[in-house]
Amino acid sequence: MKSNRIKIVFILPNLLPGGAERVVSFVADNLNRDLFESKLLIVGKSEDASYDLKNIDVTYLEKERVLKGILAIFKFLIKSKPNVVLTANTHLSTAVACLSVFFRSTKFISREVTLLSLDSKFFDKKKKRFNYMSFLNNISFNLFDKVISQSEDMKQDLIKNYNIKKENITVINNPISDSFSLKPTSNKNGLLKLITIGRLSKEKGIPRLLKILSKLDMPFHYTLIGDGPEKDTIFQLIDEYGLSEKITHINFTKNVSKYLSENDIFLQGSYFEGFPNCLIESCSVGTPVIAFDVPGGTKEIVINKVNGYLVDTEEEFLVKIKSKIIWNSSEIRESVLKKFNQSIILKKYENLFMEVINQ
Known part of the structure; x- marks a missing residue:
């Protein structure tokens, strides 16, 4: 038939x-x-x-x-x-x-x-x-x-x-192609946990994130997940900025939700984007995003003071990382679930x- x-x-x-x-x-x-x-x-x-x-x-x-x-x-x-x-x-x-x-x-x-x-x-x-x-x-x-x-x-x-x-x-x-659950609790131990997930290529702007982090005068740890052609350059910059003890690098993981849930803020340094999956995934677990306001789909995801911040300069990016805003994880999650x-x-x-x- x-x-x-x-x-x-x-x-x-x-x-x-x-x-x-x-x-x-x-x-x-x-x-x-x-x-x-x-x-x-x-x-x-x-x-x-x-x-x-x-x-x-x-x-x-x-x-x-x-x-x-x-x-x-x-x-x-x-x-x-x-x-x-x-x-x-x-x-x-x-x-x-x-x-x-x-x-x-x-x-x-x-x-x-x-x-x-x-x-x-x-x-x-x-x-x-x-x-x-x-x-x-x-x-x-x-x-x-x-x-x-x-x-x-x-x-x-x-x-x-x-x-x-x-x-x-x-x-x-x-x-949001995987099942991401809302993270249970926020970080209360004083160490700011930051994360970026993405291809280590030039347009992703990882070097300017490292430059910003080199100026961050508070306890933090940065998890960088991804692989790509700029990997060697990025590791060289990590050494030059003296960040080796503050950064964990992971080539690839299928436990994206776990890592997003364990961190406080997702950092995006891209110069342009199509439509960044990692941002909606981060928001779907309740982790806010700080990203540059660049051409592409980022501005369709990030809502200032709701699920993160869009910034124009490295100086403003640093200020937002250091801000003491108390985020509502459920509100962050809902901001992307209702659209994506x-x-x-x-x-x-x-x-x-x-x-x-x-x-």
Whole structure:
């Protein structure tokens, strides 16, 4: 008997620890099974998988790079005959957009993960006159039936810099994808406990957080969780600032909720963000956030004096760390649950899939 469910293939480069990997695999694993038949296609290797998926068929192409997996993706789509394909990651989306011309009856959706124009400028050291990735993005975006942006800032970036029609962009924030419980009690031992979780890459601004902490004249301990290309530079700065005894570094953990609950304040030093999962996760356990007011989704999460502070300068950041505000953990939690809980975000994805099928 033929199923009437909508067949969706989600494609990711890998299942390594990361925001896009966590959110897309969560959505794929938790759609309404009465309406949708989901498959997850991973270009990378099964040995790298960091997320446990229980309700979905996962296929690994075991490729080292997206470029080497294009033919395999093509063959998979021919065999699967999906109604909808959703992809995340700019390079992968560009490749899949090129394949979309061969599947005229399939709807293709791209989920963007950052503010592309800022990301390009931030890492383009040579300042080339011709940015080939920007050129390819301009072409590929218009091959998609819909583009998902994680924040309003990202939507405006796509409209302004990549000539995407605003009616083709849907804003869907990230969900609180795990079950985070409200922490039982606040810290009363006098030692201020601070934490940051995220990729150790340049745009995350860890060096400026370390500079701020080097000026903090009160007892504290800082937990830094994450790995990435700036790891050696960050450890060198930790030594230079004399912070080695005050910092614990952890490469990766699946016990995110535990560490967030054990700390007093989450610190974010990013220069721009797509939609930072770590902030809604911190707030969901009742731990407030101090972050720079930068382009991206941060300002859609942090509400001053409710669940944290947005600041403009390093000096202001330091002042807020030292402030003696008494936070209401339940209020912090409610501020994100009412906007980003799983059922709300999953429903938005389901509505988008139904909409694109009925176009």
